[in-house]
Amino acid sequence: METKTTVIAPEELNKQAEICGEIRAHWAAAGRTPRAFVDTYGCQQNEADSEKIRGMLAACGYEMAETEEGADVIVLNTCAIREHAEQRVYGNVGALVHTKRRHPGQKIFLCGCMMGQDHVVQKIRESYRHVDGVFNPHQLWRFPELLKYVLSTNKRIFAAEDSAGSIAEGIPLLRQGGVKAWVSIMYGCNNFCSYCIVPYVRGRERSRRPEDILAEVRGLLDQGIRDITLLGQNVNSYGKDLGLGVDFADLLAEIARLPGDFWLRFMTSHPKDATKKLFDTMAASPKIAKQFHLPVQSGNDRVLKEMNRRYTREQYLSLVEYGRSVMPDLVLTSDIIVGFPGETEAEFEDTLSLIEQVRYDALFTFIYSPRKGTPAASMPDPATRQEKNAWFDRLVTAQNRISEEIHRSYVGKTVRVLVDGVEGESLTARTEGGRLVRFPGPADWIGRFMDVEITGHNTWSLTGQPK
Ligand code: 5AD
Ligand code: SF4
Secondary structure: OOOOOEEOOHHHHHHHHHHHHHHHHHHHHHOOOOEEEEEEOOOHHHHHHHHHHHHHHHHOOOEEOOOOOOOOEEEEEEOOOOHHHHHHHHHHHHHHHHHHHHOOOOEEEEEEHHHHOHHHHHHHHHHOOOOOEEEOHHHHHHHHHHHHHHHHHOOOEEEOOOOOOEEOOOOOOOOOOOOEEEEEOEEOOOOOOOOOOHHHHHOOOEEOOHHHHHHHHHHHHHOOOOEEEEEOOOHHHOOOOOOOOOOHHHHHHHHHOOOOOOEEEEEOOOHHHOOHHHHHHHHHOOOEOOEEEOOOEOOOHHHHHHOOOOOOHHHHHHHHHHHHHHOOOOEEEEEEEEOOOOOOHHHHHHHHHHHHHHOOOEEEEEEOOOOOOOHHHHOOOOOOHHHHHHHHHHHHHHHHHHHHHHHHOOOOOEEEEEEEEEEOOEEEEEEOOOOEEEEOOOHHHOOOEEEEEEEEEOOOEEEEEEO
């Protein structure tokens, strides 16, 4: 597929940095520190983009606020993956009318995947007149310029041009702290699964250069980050557009060679592009976490074909088998869509049988949601909502049983965990496979790797005692 990547020139980004300086000076002259609230919907890619938005806001002199109340700038980073996500955004944007009335100088921006859809931008323009600015994912790096425009003119701005896709290095980042970090290694998606809006709103696949990624990871390790997740819509096709002869497995291996004690993870993988080389690379490095999120979506070949997934149930199962043959403790998770247009009960039952066969550690399950402009949205969809809900419940019940059984098998074992937070009386930690463990201990253990004996479990988490 043709890839048109627009590399944002350093001069352009320098210009944005200068604008940040101007905004900072504006607030310094006003004699107070402005506050910003950034609210994120959706996936980790959006969380990672929000870190950039916060970074740009911090460079403009803003302090981060915990709520929208009284904030000088509000940014909602939106998600378009399912209708429910969009409805939540519309509801919350609507409620901001009142917040803004209490704080008339407030500027409200919307960005993220919803803003990659013309019909949404149109609706915001016409029906949500308290929104001051909109930018789509390609325009994110221009946020300082958009903010300055809105602050200095009090006019609205809509930066929703459909560029083929941009890649910008050197945008400031403000991470929320802690021991974990996400690193975007590529943007966009070329797969056009027939139900999915992502390729339309995030553009074609474009990979960051390996040296830029390595430099970012080195910086994170120097700051004490111990758990790094490489992010992309389909990390398995990393590097194809660069032509450097570096594929995703090579990138992983290179990062895993960096000195220090850390776990390296990644998401999301498309099964059609997951290679034996990738599994072998994971198996060979103690720093690459033995965790694989491998969305299957359906266990039925006809449905997989209609979804344009380009693998069969058998091919998927043999991939899983190979992964487990080289990593017997591999923690496997997946995404499943229930009620794809035209799915029959028997086809749904193929998905049920697949999850019984694979025995995933955990699943993310979704009822199909039509997305305007995608091929699936115009396919006949005879199954009723009640039928789909019933299938969904059967799937969740089966998976909960499996997750509970797998968690039960941890009891009595000692596992290595990374302590990442405090929750009430307990510390929270993650195993190498990403399972949540709670156990007693002091807050200054956060950031430590330690051994914990597992003493209890439920469907979603484990409890233990430090060794
Ligand atoms: N309806 C329901 N679920 C969807 N997903 C993507 N698009 C849709 C849709 N239109 C799910 C897929 C994907 C996950 C991120 O969201 O399972 O892997
Ligand atoms: Fe959507 Fe498929 Fe791309 Fe994932 S691989 S983002 S499901 S089109």
